Amino acid sequence: MEILRGIAVGSGMAIAEAVVLEAEDYRIPYRSVPASEVPAELQRLDSAIQRAIQELVEQEEYLRTHLGRDAANVFDWHIGVLRDERLRKSIEDLIREKEASAAYAASTIMRAYQRRFMQMTDPLLVERMRDVQDMERRLLRNILGEQREDLAHLSKPVILVAHDLTPTQTAQLPETKVVGVALDAGAATSHTAILLRSWGRPGVIALNDISTRVSGGDVIIVDGTNQLVILNPTEAALEEYRAKEAAHLRLRDELDELKELPAVTKDDHRILLYSNIEFPHESAVGLKRGSDGVGLYRTEFLFLRPEGAPSEDEQYEAYREAIFGAEGRQVTIRTFDLGADKYTQQKNYEQERNPMLGLRSIRYSLRNLDLFKTQLRAIMRASVHGKVRVMFPLLISLMEFRQAKMALFDAMEDLEDAGIPFQRDLPIGMMLETPAAAIQVKEFCREVDFVSIGSNDLIQYILAVDRGNERVSQFYSGSHPAVLRALRDVVQACDEAEVDCSLCGEMAGQLLYSMFLLGIGLRNLSMSPANIAEIKKVTRLITIKHAQKIARRVLTFETERQVNNYLRDETRKILPEDPL
Numbered sequence: 001m002e003i004l005r006g007i008a009v010g011s012g013m014a015i016a017e018a019v020v021l022e023a024e025d026y027r028i029p030y031r032s033v034p035a036s037e038v039p040a041e042l043q044r045l046d047s048a049i050q051r052a053i054q055e056l057v058e059q060e061e062y063l064r065t066h067l068g069r070d071a072a073n074v075f076d077w078h079i080g081v082l083r084d085e086r087l088r089k090s091i092e093d094l095i096r097e098k099e100a101s102a103a104y105a106a107s108t109i110m111r112a113y114q115r116r117f118m119q120m121t122d123p124l125l126v127e128r129m130r131d132v133q134d135m136e137r138r139l140l141r142n143i144l145g146e147q148r149e150d151l152a153h154l155s156k157p158v159i160l161v162a163h164d165l166t167p168t169q170t171a172q173l174p175e176t177k178v179v180g181v182a183l184d185a186g187a188a189t190s191h192t193a194i195l196l197r198s199w200g201r202p203g204v205i206a207l208n209d210i211s212t213r214v215s216g217g218d219v220i221i222v223d224g225t226n227q228l229v230i231l232n233p234t235e236a237a238l239e240e241y242r243a244k245e246a247a248h249l250r251l252r253d254e255l256d257e258l259k260e261l262p263a264v265t266k267d268d269h270r271i272l273l274y275s276n277i278e279f280p281h282e283s284a285v286g287l288k289r290g291s292d293g294v295g296l297y298r299t300e301f302l303f304l305r306p307e308g309a310p311s312e313d314e315q316y317e318a319y320r321e322a323i324f325g326a327e328g329r330q331v332t333i334r335t336f337d338l339g340a341d342k343y344t345q346q347k348n349y350e351q352e353r354n355p356m357l358g359l360r361s362i363r364y365s366l367r368n369l370d371l372f373k374t375q376l377r378a379i380m381r382a383s384v385h386g387k388v389r390v391m392f393p394l395l396i397s398l399m400e401f402r403q404a405k406m407a408l409f410d411a412m413e414d415l416e417d418a419g420i421p422f423q424r425d426l427p428i429g430m431m432l433e434t435p436a437a438a439i440q441v442k443e444f445c446r447e448v449d450f451v452s453i454g455s456n457d458l459i460q461y462i463l464a465v466d467r468g469n470e471r472v473s474q475f476y477s478g479s480h481p482a483v484l485r486a487l488r489d490v491v492q493a494c495d496e497a498e499v500d501c502s503l504c505g506e507m508a509g510q511l512l513y514s515m516f517l518l519g520i521g522l523r524n525l526s527m528s529p530a531n532i533a534e535i536k537k538v539t540r541l542i543t544i545k546h547a548q549k550i551a552r553r554v555l556t557f558e559t560e561r562q563v564n565n566y567l568r569d570e571t572r573k574i575l576p577e578d579p580l
Helices: 035-066 069-082 085-098 102-118 123-144 167-171 191-199 235-258 282-288 312-325 361-367 369-385 398-417 435-439 441-445 455-463 481-497 511-519 529-540 544-554 560-574
Strands: 002-005 007-010 013-021 158-162 178-183 203-205 219-223 228-231 270-277 293-298 330-334 388-392 428-432 450-453 500-503 524-527
Touching: 007 178, 007 191, 013 178, 013 235, 035 069, 035 085, 035 102, 035 123, 035 167, 069 123, 085 102, 102 123, 158 219, 167 191, 178 219, 191 203, 203 219, 219 235, 235 529, 270 282, 270 529, 282 293, 282 312, 282 529, 293 312, 293 524, 312 330, 312 369, 361 369, 361 398, 369 388, 369 398, 388 398, 388 450, 398 428, 398 441, 428 435, 428 441, 435 441, 435 455, 435 481, 441 450, 441 481, 450 481, 455 481, 481 500, 481 560, 511 529, 511 544, 511 560, 524 529, 544 560
Parallel strands: 013 158, 158 178, 178 203, 270 293, 270 524, 293 330, 330 388, 388 428, 428 450, 450 500, 500 524
Antiparallel strands: 002 228, 007 203, 013 219, 219 228
């Protein structure tokens, strides 16, 4: 038995036989055609392009209906590239000048296009190489008239193992028997990852070499909840995970009944459970899952588009959609957190030696004030439509907060001069994600309206572990005593200053930490909509006094193992059926 750790792109778990998807490359040798056949090759190319575009339009429409607009938008770029007259002309010129076959010309130009992306230093643009590969395969299939075997023929549930998936392959998954995915490669901001999250099944990516370790028919386990894939599990492990899977399914049915109920502890303490969203329509999705509003709107995903940064009007429309989706409930909008692993496509940025410690987040915003103020104006315009708060990410000093606040005041003046209404008393807060901010939280509390703890970055900076690096992911843990004590100190400082404090990182949605977080004084938690019902259930089964007792005990431990074992035992006492 082997246990591999990667990056989760879907929670839950799946147990099934593996099907290994081999790399699907067409090998096109050079072939010349008689001059008299050149017009026919040009016609073959034109027909193939039109068919490929039609396929993409149909696929886009299917995704829009089944997975939402944002999943469907993945294929906008594909369609745009295939409609690009310069690309078409390059292929046609090769056919005319070299009297090459349409297949050879298309493959040659598309491969050159891929090499251009490979040579770029922007990680997001390098990811687009896979999109170009996807388009090349689609175009060649239509030129050659070949039908490759896909996953539609499967007759029983399987777990798909591959080096990587193209967006097209990923979009086809909902119509197959695939119940989980495990990939060698992958990045959190790739189109494939976006589609996998929309798909809603367990998936783990960035596993390095799983496709070479697994053979078709091997039984494997994908544990998206804990970011694990287990190869060739023992009978004991299988029995354990089958019990977890069955419990998970039973629990999911039970949790559906809690959607309309408030998260109130047995001793009548109201806990507010908000949703984290990346796309505007998810605000309404969170509401259907029982959320109290939006605790974190990650706006940078608006900027990760092939066509570059959205205009002020486009941003306004997105924020307004999210606010309307919350139906009068609170919406907390975080200004864009670009840099590190998330880049706009307007420029090809010089490679940073250590991007997680580089020009990112609020630093990037203050360096690009025009872009920043455009976003702030859009947020302020949208604020009149509901209950809105704005917060700035990754602060390390009061000076950064004051500069960001001044930029917001400048945006307000712009709107005032233009006679555009906005919410003048908009609450302004901070995302607490750095050790510097945690240590200086008392000073921040004198200036901010609220504090939202971003545990994802806070953990990685406290522990000096890149959370996106699979080589060191075993060291990234919210259970580290230093992390837990830092959380306790921040919450206590906010409580003493009477400043609203919430937690919006992944810890908020992890059942393991629920009682500890309530025990240290948190009353507002923001998480993936899929986790809300489960956290609501445990909240309704405990008292705050019990949670405080658990937190006090946890804070005496010296190792992560002690913390994990104790919290698992205590959680099982409350939810013995939950597959922790």
